[in-house]
Amino acid sequence: MEPSQEVSTQALQEALVEGLMRVVAQPDDTEAAREADEGLRALDAHLATTPPPD
Amino acid sequence: MSATATATGAQILQAVTRYTGAQNPSAFLALNRGNHTFTLPRTDGVIVYRRTGRYAVQFAGPFAPEDTYVPLLEAFRAHLRSEGLSLVGVQLQHTDALAYARRGFTVNQIGASWALPLQEFTLRGTPFMQLRNKISRALRNGLQIQEADRPEQWHEALAAVDKAWLGAKGDHARELRFLVGERGGSAQAHRRLFVGTIEGQAVAYLSYSPVFGTRQGWLHDLSRRIPGGSPGLMEALNAHAIEVFRGEGARWLHFGFTPFTGLDTQTEIPGHSPAFQWLMHYLWEHGQALYPARTQLAYKHKWAAREMIPEYVAFDGPASLAAFVHIFRACNAL
Structure with missing residues (x-):
């Protein structure tokens, strides 16, 4: 995996965890829910185009 | 078809004892007080769930014979959509997981039960x-x-x-x-x-x-x-x-079931979310504050309960963190 892709994967993973924590703190907040789910889809899209680790 | 709101305890017991195709070790928890049920007239089987926020958290797959399993599930989906609710299933067994994936759900391993x-x-x-x-x-x-x-x-x-x-x-x-x-x-x-x-x-x-x-x-x-x-x-x-x-x-x-345990790439279902899969592994490593999975598993392994039975979460559409969180909310963990 290219270093820039590694950074990107890590950044998306961190954003995903932060999104989860926001939803845990406010489960009825539809905006937090929407952003968290966008983060999940972003990481899924990224992983779909990223070659697996060597 | 109109849905009936409530199955009796006797009906639920009959369903979990008779319809064991999914081999769910926790099936008896369907009788817990506070559970809602969904049934159809003149149709064998029952679906068990709880409401929380805008979600219906379904426990296990339908406790139903083969010929009514999918009709019940699809009627339940339609019923929830008409109510503006989203469906998330938890503690689905492997056969449930395959059935739900075929019906367009995104299904991921969420943990395992141990025997x-x-x-x-x-x-x-x-x-x-x-x-x-x-x-x-x-x-x-x-x-x-x-x-x-x-x-x-x-x-x-x-x-x-x-x-x-x-x-x-x-x-x-x-x-x-x-x-x-x-x-x-x-x-x-x-x-x-x-x-x-x-x-x-x-x-x-x-x-x-x-x-x-x-x-x-x-x-x-x-x-x-x-x-x-x-x-x-x-x-x-x-x-x-x-x-x-x-x-x-x-x-x-x-x-019984412990989330984030027994995770294995080999047990994931086609069409699963790799991002959600990563998150489950992350929560196994770092999620004790959300759920003490390691502590629970240590007790089970103390007894050499190493027969691992994978269990799944099913999202009606793409994987969703909000839906996942509402599972814990339905359990009063949040």
Whole structure:
């Protein structure tokens, strides 16, 4: 995996965890829910185009 | 088709005992008080769920025969959509997971349940030395164990154990529900309850629910003890119950579902979310604050309960963190 892709994967993973924590703190907040789910889809899209680790 | 709102306890019991195609070791929890049910007129089977926020959290797949499984599921989906609710399923078994994926759900492994075959089980040997020592200490400290023939007679004493147990967990402690065992109610007649006393005072109890299907046996599903006091109370109770069950010819002791455990790439379903898969692995490593999965699994492995049964979450559409969080909300974990 290219270093820039590694950074990107890590950044998306961190954003995903932060999104989860926001939803845990406010489960009825539809905006937090929407952003968290966008983060999940972003990481899924990224992983779909990223070659697996060597 | 119009949906009926409520199945009786007898109907739910019939469904979980009769429709065991998914082999769900926790199926008996469908009888927990507070569960909603979805049924269709003149259609065998029942769906069990809880409402939380804008979600319906379904416990397991439909308890239904093959020919009504999908019609029930699709009618339930349609019913929820008409109510503006989103469906998320939890503790689906592998056959459920495949069925839901075929119907367009995004299905991921969320954890596993753990089981112990009883036929050859023994506490002899080095691996169980610490366990035997703890049991011995509890017995030396005066622990006496009995199976409660009349559980209702123990209600007050065990309520006191519950209060002490929950109180010790701190002001913000929450009593879990939905995906955990219960005590009392009409389902009590089908459970087994073992009580530990020291000098006549109840100090711990362990409740087991029946498990149906090919891994027939008992589910270790609710355990409480007073804080402090003798070590080994729970271990002694479980060891005693195991010997009772083995004597009756029971083949399995199930220790139930723990999220984030037993995760395996090989058990994921086609179409799963790799991002959600990563998150489950992350929560296994770092998620103790959300759920103490490592601590729970350590107890199960102490008994060599290493038969791993993968369990799944199903999202009606793409994977969703909000839906995932509402599972924990339905359990009163948040």
